[in-house]
Amino acid sequence: MAKKKVAKKKLGQRKKQAVSMNRKSGTNLSAAVFCNAVSKSESGKTNCRDVFTSFLAWAYPTSYRSWFAILTLYNLPPGTTTIVVSISHGRGKKTTLAKAKIKCPPEDLGNIINIPLRHKFQNEGLYIVHFNVVGTTKVLKIPLNVTTRPWPKLTKKELAFLQNNPSLLHSIRMVVKCSNCPSLYTFEENVLAEEKLENGVLPFPDSGLFKCNNCGHKLQLKDIQGQLRSSIKMSVIMFRKGGR
Numbered sequence: 001m002a003k004k005k006v007a008k009k010k011l012g013q014r015k016k017q018a019v020s021m022n023r024k025s026g027t028n029l030s031a032a033v034f035c036n037a038v039s040k041s042e043s044g045k046t047n048c049r050d051v052f053t054s055f056l057a058w059a060y061p062t063s064y065r066s067w068f069a070i071l072t073l074y075n076l077p078p079g080t081t082t083i084v085v086s087i088s089h090g091r092g093k094k095t096t097l098a099k100a101k102i103k104c105p106p107e108d109l110g111n112i113i114n115i116p117l118r119h120k121f122q123n124e125g126l127y128i129v130h131f132n133v134v135g136t137t138k139v140l141k142i143p144l145n146v147t148t149r150p151w152p153k154l155t156k157k158e159l160a161f162l163q164n165n166p167s168l169l170h171s172i173r174m175v176v177k178c179s180n181c182p183s184l185y186t187f188e189e190n191v192l193a194e195e196k197l198e199n200g201v202l203p204f205p206d207s208g209l210f211k212c213n214n215c216g217h218k219l220q221l222k223d224i225q226g227q228l229r230s231s232i233k234m235s236v237i238m239f240r241k242g243g244r
């Protein structure tokens with residue numbers, strides 16, 4: 001009995017020491033969320049809009065997805081603290097997404113920072129975003145799910161509704177930059193097939209692959225096309241429900 005008590009006491013002491021070591025060793029990462037847009041309020045507070053935990057994808061690799069991580073830090077040490085943000089999928093290797101440098105605030109208060117992130121997802125499934133304070137072993141892991149959506153086909157009724165309401169959204173253009181050279185291309189998704197495209201505007205290729213005229217790099221466009229078609233379909237669904 002006595003031995004157990006001593007052991008417990010020692011464990012308690014070790015825990016206390018560990019906590020105090022953690023405090024001494026600096027920054028604590030307490031929370032992170034992902035959102036699509038960030039703004040600062042007049043009082044200097046960070047507002048995040050469209051908080052999310054998963055991306056929708058129509059094909060792989062996806063187009064580059066951009067988002068923000070909002071991170072809360074405590075006990076910033078004097079000087080500059082670096083946070084490395086990386087992403088992993090299953091047992092795959094970690095890929096670095098960003099390195100953020102934060103200067104110590106005048107007081108030791110909770111500090112909220114936003115880090116812009118960008119990534120092209122190769123597969124669906126669960127990804128883990130890792131936040132690591134450089135020089136420490138502290139890591140905060142936040143899950144991020146990538147979910148495959150079915151190809152957004154418009155039904156005969158939806159197409160007929162669009163034909164009868166030509167003022168509604170039926171085509172969207174997107175300027176795509178070659179990821180290997182400065183060339184720009186304008187693609188248009190038009191669900192009313194009989195309309196001709198303007199000069200200089202290209203249709204999305206059926207294969208989803210477009211070879212850059214300048215450098216020969218192959219651009220993967222299927223996911224972007226799916227996003228555009230999905231917006232058109234959603235607009236038709238909403239207007240039909242609204243009884244227009």
Ligand SMILES: [Zn+2]
Nearest residue numbers: 178181212215
């Ligand atoms: Zn190119």
